[in-house]
Amino acid sequence: MTPHNELRLLPWSGPDGKPCFLSTDNTNGHLSRLADNTEAIQLDLATELLDYASVLLNGAETDSEELRALATDLTEALRDTLRVAESRGHRLPPPHTDTHADDTDSPTLPAAAFG
Numbered sequence: 002m003t004p005h006n007e008l009r010l011l012p013w014s015g016p017d018g019k020p021c022f023l024s025t026d027n028t029n030g031h032l033s034r035l036a037d038n039t040e041a042i043q044l045d046l047a048t049e050l051l052d053y054a055s056v057l058l059n060g061a062e063t064d065s066e067e068l069r070a071l072a073t074d075l076t077e078a079l080r081d082t083l084r085v086a087e088s089r090g091h092r093l094p095p096p097h098t099d100t101h102a103d104d105t106d107s108p109t110l111p112a113a114a115f116g
Contacts, residue, residue: 010088012039040085047078
């Protein structure tokens with residue numbers, strides 16, 4: 002499968018905070034695997050943080066410092082998660098469209114789908 006976009010947005014920023022990109026045809030190269038592993042870690046951490054946030058917010062009293070730290074951590078996790086989603090979205094193949102017999106772009110379902 003040929004990637005939709007030849008540049009891959011990496012899950013980290015450069016020293017100046019700007020996005021980093023990888024240009025390669027090898028999805029199994031060292032940097033591609035490192036990016037895949039980093040994305041997986043970021044998504045796992047976001048899941049753990051969300052679970053922690055649910056516990057903290059449903060618990061008894063939480064002081065403002067704890068809430069501020071939680072909001073900061075959630076913001077960073079959301080930023081990472083959105084970057085992963087953007088990167089993966091750019092690597093999806095273009096949508097496949099079939100031309101129907103009546104030349105419409107409308108999807109069709111078999112009659113069995115309606116019971």
